[in-house]
Amino acid sequence: MTTRIVGVIGGSGLYEMDGLVDRGEHRVSTTFGDPSDVVIAGTLGETRLLFLPRHGRGHRIPPHRINYRANLLALKQLGAEQVISISAVGSMQEDIHPGDVVLVDQFIDRTRSRPTTYFDDDGVVAHVEFADPIDAALQDALYRAALEVGVRARRGGTYVCIEGPQFSTRAESDLYRSWGTTVIGMTNLPEARLAREAELPYATVALVTDYDCWRREEAAVSVDAVLAVLKKNVGTAQAMLRAVASKIPDPAQSPATNAMRHALITPPSHISAAAKEKLAALIGRHLS
Ligand SMILES: CSC[C@H]1O[C@H](OP(=O)(O)O)[C@H](O)[C@@H]1O
Numbered sequence: 001m002t003t004r005i006v007g008v009i010g011g012s013g014l015y016e017m018d019g020l021v022d023r024g025e026h027r028v029s030t031t032f033g034d035p036s037d038v039v040i041a042g043t044l045g046e047t048r049l050l051f052l053p054r055h056g057r058g059h060r061i062p063p064h065r066i067n068y069r070a071n072l073l074a075l076k077q078l079g080a081e082q083v084i085s086i087s088a089v090g091s092m093q094e095d096i097h098p099g100d101v102v103l104v105d106q107f108i109d110r111t112r113s114r115p116t117t118y119f120d121d122d123g124v125v126a127h128v129e130f131a132d133p134i135d136a137a138l139q140d141a142l143y144r145a146a147l148e149v150g151v152r153a154r155r156g157g158t159y160v161c162i163e164g165p166q167f168s169t170r171a172e173s174d175l176y177r178s179w180g181t182t183v184i185g186m187t188n189l190p191e192a193r194l195a196r197e198a199e200l201p202y203a204t205v206a207l208v209t210d211y212d213c214w215r216r217e218e219a220a221v222s223v224d225a226v227l228a229v230l231k232k233n234v235g236t237a238q239a240m241l242r243a244v245a246s247k248i249p250d251p252a253q254s255p256a257t258n259a260m261r262h263a264l265i266t267p268p269s270h271i272s273a274a275a276k277e278k279l280a281a282l283i284g285r286h287l288s
């Protein structure tokens with residue numbers, strides 16, 4: 001039996017992972033800085049889970065200050081082969097309700113201030129393919145897990161990622177709806193971009209907490225309202241993770257696992273030794 005190693009990035013409300021066997025903590029540092037917190041490792045059925053709370057325990061780090069590069073790289077350094085993101089989102093559609101799960105498959109970027117690439121100022125240029133940011137096999141496993149758990153789940157949808165930390169204006173919310181978006185959040189697009197550069201298949205479990213502010217007949221989203229729904233959603237997330245542990249696909253079959261092979265445009269002979277060292281844990285095998 002092959003043990004799969006899966007990184008789980010827990011979002012708002014999910015700061016711990018229940019039911020792990022052989023639990024241990026890893027303090028990791030990377031050449032891109034430190035991740036949001038220690039990584040909790042443990043076994044869930046046939047799967048080795050590496051859990052990292054995105055905002056840190058105690059929810060200390062706002063979405064625009066999270067070191068997404070260090071988070072993904074720390075998980076990769078610990079052996080993660082793929083990554084599941086758990087995230088709180090607002091619904092942009094009438095028929096998607098608080099408590100529902102959306103397994104998104106597309107993103108729109110409205111962020112402004114975040115480092116969203118590992119290939120920045122080290123003299124290494126890469127343009128990775130990103131047409132389909134979500135790993136289809138991992139998404140499929142999560143959908144089957146959602147059905148098993150009995151949560152109302154929708155497969156597919158577009159996540160608009162705003163800069164935050166403020167919620168949107170009504171005009172923005174109306175605009176995003178006119179674009180056909182499904183859910184709204186502040187974190188998953190930088191993560192998906194970096195996961196692809198780190199050659200980690202990535203899938204998002206979007207847990208709906210509110211209707212943002214486009215629905216004029218009810219109060220606009222607030223942290224209080226989000227937290228109230230999150231209490232229930234955390235149980236859903238934990239149950240889905242337990243259910244998906246026996247369904248994790250073979251990462252070798254994912255196109256993401258070899259994403260950088262044709263993405264690097266700078267030939268290795270033009271890459272400095274310092275840059276090679278900095279990027280070694282990420283894509284060392286493509287640099288020689
Ligand atoms: C607490 S509401 C806003 C906050 O919740 C979401 O976080 P995450 O994606 O980590 O679950 C959203 O993106 C904002 O960061």
Ligand SMILES: Nc1ncnc2[nH]cnc12
Nearest residue numbers: 088089090184185212221
């Ligand atoms: N309405 C919303 N906008 C942005 N991020 C969110 N996270 C949860 N609800 C949200």
